Every structure is written in structure tokens, then in C-alpha cells.
Amino acid sequence: MSVHNEKSTETVEAAETPVLEQSKSKENYEGDQTHGVEPARQKWYQWFAPTDTPAERRLILKLDGLIIVFVFLAYWAKVLDSSATSTAYVSGMKEDLKLYGNQLNYLNTVYMVGFITMQIPLTLVMTRCPVNYFLPAADLFWGVFTLAQYKASNVTQLYALRFFVGALGGFFFPAVQWYLGSWYKRSELSRRGAIFFIASQVGSMSSGYIQAGAYARLDGRYGIEGWRWLYIICFACTIPIAFLGLCLLPSTPDKCNSRFLSADEIRLAQERMASENRQARQPFTLPRMLEILKGWRIWVLVSFAFFFSQADGVSSNSGLSLWLKAEGYSVESINTITTVSPAVTIVASIVCGVLSDVYDAKASLIAITAVLNIFACIVLAIWNVPVGLKFFAFFLSGTADGIAAIIYAWANEICAHSAEERALVISAMNTIGNTFGAWIPLFVWKTVDAPRYLIGYNWTIALDVCMLVMLAVLRHYWIRERKRARN
Structure with a gap:
């Protein structure tokens, strides 16, 4: 779990005021940087811009390791669950829970209701909370509700669980896009967003093989049907990733504490966002x-x-x-x-x-x-x-x-x-x-x-x-x- 570094935080808080005042004093900076003269950009084969200082390059690499690795793995795990119910349905769940009508359609509908209705509210709530705790905590709860589906004995229980799985997983994509925008400059965002997005494609390509192999080898193991093992596997993939997020993720630059980022690096991140006119959170x-x-x-x-x-x-x-x-x-x-x-x-x-x-x-x-x-x-x-x-x-x-x-x-x-x-x-x-x-x-x-x-x-x-x-x-x-x- 991320540890609060008192010494680093005091330094950051002392340095935060002049940084923010500096950004406010540059009222016309947006016209020079964001809306006017284009920033120097790297070649297609380069990871850094020519103007990035050695300190910036170290910061960018750290952010990639702390943020991008977690969001990629977490999104990949989400895709496993999105196909788990359909796979479970044709792998014995239909017969075990007597789903002989339109229950599969209703399960998908309930999932989408939670997915859609909670996207905006939960994303907005996240902007008011420490992101480094909010995202992994949501992942933990998502994993718990996913696991609970393996114990379902009737379709009514599944309806309730699928709603919460949809709600806790649905806001992840827009929340991560916002989070990336809080740390990376506009000349860096698209590549990071692409790496995050392709996790869904990797998940869709790998889920079939994982689920088929799991069903073939685990069906009946410890008296648990194969379709129930699919949800256990989703849970087993999610929990380590969620704890990884709790250990690694920094919050946003305006209110950041991290064992992996120094006070100077946090101050540099604030200055980078100020140069982009990327404003900190307000009421x-x-x-x-x-x-x-x-x-x-x-x-x-x-x-x-x-x-x-x-x-x-x-x-x-x-x-x-x-x-x-x-x-x-x-x-x-x-x-x-x-x-x-x-x-x-x-x-x-x-x-x-x-x-x-x-x-x-x-x-x-x-x-x-x-x-x-x-x-x-x-x-x-x-x-x-x-x-x-x-x-x-x-x-x-x-x-x-x-x-x-x-x-x-x-x-x-x-x-x-x-x-x-x-x-x-x-x-x-x-x-x-x-x-x-x-x-x-x-x-x-x-x-x-x-x-x-x-x-x-x-x-x-x-x-x-x-x-x-x-x-x-x-x-x-x-x-x-x-x-x-x-x-």
C-alpha cells in the first residue's frame, strides 16, 4: 500500500504554492504553448521530446512504470470478465441455474444498466478523492463481486451481482483517460492512451484460450463446476493487480504523495502540467x-x-x-x-x-x-x-x-x-x-x-x-x- 512520506510531502507543500503562483502569473502562457507555438516533438522512434531534460525523462519513465503498467493489466482483467458470463452460460451455468428463457439477455441488460448509469457519477467522485486509492479500491470491490458470482445458486443473485460488477468496471475507462491527462503532456498522451486501450484487444484475444484451458483442466476440481471456476480465475487475476495499484499509483500532481516520486519530481510534474495549462482540481x-x-x-x-x-x-x-x-x-x-x-x-x-x-x-x-x-x-x-x-x-x-x-x-x-x-x-x-x-x-x-x-x-x-x-x-x-x- 502506498506510504505517506512526511518529509517529501512537507517539501512538496512548501514548493507547491510558488509553482501554482507561477502558473497563474503566466496568464498568457496558454497562448504560447497550448494554443500557439507548437512544442518540440520527438521523432516517431523516440520516446522523449528533444526538449525533455534528463530529469523529465526520468520522471516520464517512472510514471510509465507506476501508472501504465497498472492500468494496462487492470483493463485486461476487466475484459476477461466481460466474456466470462457468456462462456459460463454455454459451459454449464444454463443447466445448473435453469436459465431456459431470456435470462442471459436480462443478465447482460442488468450489467449494462450498472455500467452506464454509474460511469459519470463515479468518475466525478474520483476527482474528489485520492486517485491512488480510489482506482485500486474499486478494482478490489470489482474482484470481490466477480468472485461472488461463482457462489450464485439462482439467477436473482446473479442479477444483483452483475449490476455491481458493471458499475465498478464501467467507469474505469473514462477514469483512466482523465487520470492520464493529469500526468502527461499532450505530446505524450496518445501513445499512453493507445497502450492502455490495446489491453482490451489483448484481453479479447487471450480470454478464449484462458477460459477454454481453465474449463478443460478445472471442471469438477474440488467439487466446483467448470463455469464457476471462470469467475474464480477472474478474481485471482484481479486481486494481485489491485494490490499492485495500491502500492504503485501516485495520486494527481496537485496533491501527490508517493514513495517512488521525490519532492523535486512532483514539483516538476506540477510545472509540466502548468505549462500545458492543465489545471488542478477545484471545488x-x-x-x-x-x-x-x-x-x-x-x-x-x-x-x-x-x-x-x-x-x-x-x-x-x-x-x-x-x-x-x-x-x-x-x-x-x-x-x-x-x-x-x-x-x-x-x-x-x-x-x-x-x-x-x-x-x-x-x-x-x-x-x-x-x-x-x-x-x-x-x-x-x-x-x-x-x-x-x-x-x-x-x-x-x-x-x-x-x-x-x-x-x-x-x-x-x-x-x-x-x-x-x-x-x-x-x-x-x-x-x-x-x-x-x-x-x-x-x-x-x-x-x-x-x-x-x-x-x-x-x-x-x-x-x-x-x-x-x-x-x-x-x-x-x-x-x-x-x-x-x-x-
């Missing part, structure tokens, strides 16, 4: 909330996030696997071939993250990705094309999620002036995507239309076109704000 009052809701940022960014969040339908609705099954491919071949899509997403995420940080090319990367996804969906909507081209289109659609990290990095940059606005906007962006993603596929990606999904592919084309329009709107407002800041 979250009703007038402040109304001010945020009256601004353009939340409405434009959330609208943009809606179109982005729905545009990955090709890869998220099993079109490739269902087509392969209809073509007579073996189960082994289907399982192998479908791992290409998340692999494409991983590569796209890394490439977009690096290029975004090096060239500050967020808008261009988003536009290119949308065009690639439009091309893929046009091919799939036509359908009667050469088999090789159809494979290429399915795999190409995996790039749709590759821009997730840079979209949230951009939101961190746009809302840099307010920690509270960053938290509200980022969590709202993610919530709106999950809210619509919970029911739109029921009408657009109908199982009876599989594997062609003509409505779904045309819907995705429309989403990407709308995303390009919203990209133009977002750039317009952002460029206008930067011009006003310079004047």
Missing part, C-alpha cells in the same frame, strides 16, 4: 456544472463520440465469424482467423498513437480512419466480391477502434483548463457510446441478417460520414478558441 459546484453545460466542448465532443462509438460495428458484431461459419470453415480455423481483427486494431492503435504524438495529426488520423472504414463497409455492403477482397474489408474494419486513444487525448487537451470539465466530458463521451451501443445493434445488426448485415454496413457508412462532418465542426470550434486565446 465542483452547481454554477461550475452549469458553466460546463453551457459551453460548446461537452456538446460537440459528446456528439462526435456518439458517431465514433457506433462505427466499429463490423468488428463488434461477429460478421466475420458468422460468414466463415456459413462458408464451412472449421471451428479451429474460425477461432484463428478472427484473431486478425483485434491484431489489426492493436497495430492501428499504436500507429495512430505514435503519429498523433509526433505530428499532432489527430484530425488527419481520424479522417483517414473514417475513410478506410467507409471503403471496408462499401465492399461488404456490395458483398458479391472476390473472397480475398472480402477478407481484406473485414480485417480493414479493425482499424475503426484504432483512433480511440487520440480522441480521448484530444478531449484532455481541449478541456485542459478544468479538471472537472475533463472528467465530465470524458465520462459523458464514453457513457453516450455505451448507452446507444446497448440497443441500436438490436435494430441494425439483426441476427437474421447475418452474415451479410446489409443494414449494418450501410449504417456504419452513414456513421463515418457523420463523424467526418462532426470532425469539421470540432476543428472549427477548437481553431476558433485557439485564435481567441492568442488575441
